[in-house]
Amino acid sequence: MINKVIENADNAVADIPDGATLMLGGFGLCGIPENCIAALLKKGVRNLTCISNNAGVDDFGIGLLLKQRQVKKMISSYVGENEEFERQLLSGELEVELIPQGTLAERIRAGGAGIPAFFTPAGYGTEVAQGKESREFHGKMYLMETWLKADFAIVKAWKGDTAGNLIYKGTARNFNPMMATAGKITIAEVEELVPAGQLDPNAIHTPGVFVHRIFQGQHYEKRIEQRTVRR
Secondary structure, three states: OOOOOOOHHHHOOOOOOOEEEEEEEOOOEOOOHHHHHHHHHOOOOOOOOEEEOOEEOOOOOOOHHHHOOOOEEEEEEEOOOOOHHHHHHHHHOEEEEEEHHHHHHHHHHHHHHHEEEEEEOOOOOOOOOOOEEEEOOOEEEEEEEEOEEEEEEOOOEEEOOOOOOEEEEEEHHHHHHHHHHOOEEEEEEEEEOOOOOOOOOOOOOOOHHOOOOOEEEOOOOOOOOOOOOOO
16 A cells, blocks of 8 residues: 655645646635645745635635735635735736636536536626637537646645545535646645545545645644624
């Protein structure tokens, strides 16, 4: 059995160069690879193209990379709660490709499945359609969208084993499974790392064949973007 365990986040991202294209799992602050993002921040790698649903918040997640000007381009579906992301977008400092959320998910899935293009009705007749081929199918217009792939896919799972098999927990699954299939090199950080064979095969969401490096993360904050409570 191949052991894919890496000691820590610093070692896992050590060979990510300037100018790399990264996929980073998560939705808001749920299921984001916190340890790898911190390691990228410390490493100081620059001119990154980041494919992620959004960019976290100003002081956490991908927002930290934006704050240090380490990101050249964001490919995402939501500006959301990140004021720095919004500021860089509106000022032209950051190249941004905003994509309908379902289209983003399907482009990533297509990249992992080896499907170079597909047709979707989302975005037809809007700015999203500019420069894209469109076709009519059964009386409805569709846009052609192309796959997304990355040099490195960085995902976060609840449990994993030394062979790279992963289990996600609840809504933290989000974009992680599809991104794990679409990177040339997939790095997984997990809350709990167990020996191969200890995970229930029927519960595995990402088979280890897609994962190249895995490590057990430390000190997960698991922040909540918006907390509303009764008085």
